[in-house]
Amino acid sequence: MSIRHLFPVQSWDFQSGSIISNLPPKEWSLLSAHMVEAQYNKGDILFKEGFYPNGIFFIRKGMAKKYRINKDGQEQIIYVASQGELVGYHAVLAEDRYPDSCALLEDSIVGFIPREDFLKTIDYSPLLSKRLLKTLSHEFAVLANNITFFSQSSVRERTALQLVVLREKYKPMNDKNGPVEITMSRENLSNLVGSARENVVRVLSEFKEAELITTNGRKIIILDVAGLIKIANLR
Amino acid sequence: MSIRHLFPVQSWDFQSGSIISNLPPKEWSLLSAHMVEAQYNKGDILFKEGFYPNGIFFIRKGMAKKYRINKDGQEQIIYVASQGELVGYHAVLAEDRYPDSCALLEDSIVGFIPREDFLKTIDYSPLLSKRLLKTLSHEFAVLANNITFFSQSSVRERTALQLVVLREKYKPMNDKNGPVEITMSRENLSNLVGSARENVVRVLSEFKEAELITTNGRKIIILDVAGLIKIANLR
DNA sequence: TGCGAGGATTGATAATTATCACTTTTGAAA
């Protein structure tokens, strides 16, 4: 079931996949000349905040979290990147250290493109430049959304929203018919929602009671997206 | 007094001014070919969320807030842009509506550059493209900072941080020696901090008691930046 | 120079969220 008529998915999604999808052959061969694909395990770290970047990453299969850890060790997940998305390009383009860290949420296949190839392809291709400008500008809108929502919504609303957003990301891993299963630890979910685990768990219990979701072991199964969207109370 | 050794100013500032500062003559003449400069009054609106952009704005003198308003009418200030900064380019580059609104915080002089000239200059100038990519990527880091700080810090910490950030923005309007005066309504300050006016006022009273700040009428005068930075408790 | 509307402040209290302590459940390994 698509929810585009009920919920502005794109307002919460970077759509970084569109940067390289259907790139002309010449561009793609320049970019992927030295691309190395590798298998990663759940929990593996692609890059860490504060380090200088050597290249960018392409998530061919799997899912990753972009997050920051504050001085108290508290983690905040900024974004969940899924299949087809690029990560790690901000630091390269800003000519700066990584502003966040990135770890895999499940076993994944990830391509690595060296910094030089990425920059060279940008120099060669106005199309790639344009696409990057477009995606980065769109990301601004997504993050502005996030800031507003974070500062003005309750834990209950934020949890409902994140479940709706996660549902979109976990869709490709699920049976096309049938409800979407989200396999994310309560710890990660609360770091995404930006609240303590206990609070998020209590909200989940409430949602379960209201039959908006159900659980199977540790998995969260979304039963009523429309209901969750209503609770998220966007506008 | 510079606080760069105490506080990472750049982590909280878009630095969009660097996009057009010292642009080569040819680029600048293309970009500014039809630029119109105008005087605006405090409170005037440059653009509104949801509208399609016709061009970008250059704040020659003054200050503007970028903000979003949620369905309850609650305003969240995303960013305060000051002298020398560009605003409104995200929507043009994303080929989308404005993700936020922008209003002037004081009487200002603002230049308007038509969409077409901006895009044409980007097409012509790899340098401008590069600078935009760099600035947009840097903005990502700033917003990621904001999200983390918003979700993990108390109103007291957030208020201290914003005062430090605002001090930098209000510096140019103040006597080079002497402390910096911030002329911002408590309403705007609390919309920036992301809390109710009353809470922010109480925090200000506490800061005043501790002689970190003082007030003169409605103006806030920063007396002890180092103390505020300590309270902001960054890392 | 005094007036008044809007902005700033304070106090009291309700609602939300964080934290700590503990029990139950889960799922992977023996």
Next chain:
DNA sequence: TTTCAAAAGTGATAATTATCAATCCTCGCA
């Protein structure tokens, strides 16, 4: 299967933040 460490869930309570109701100040304007 059985076991057990880690994850999930629950309850009680503290801390923070929001909200409502007043009152006090400021500053532009008559």
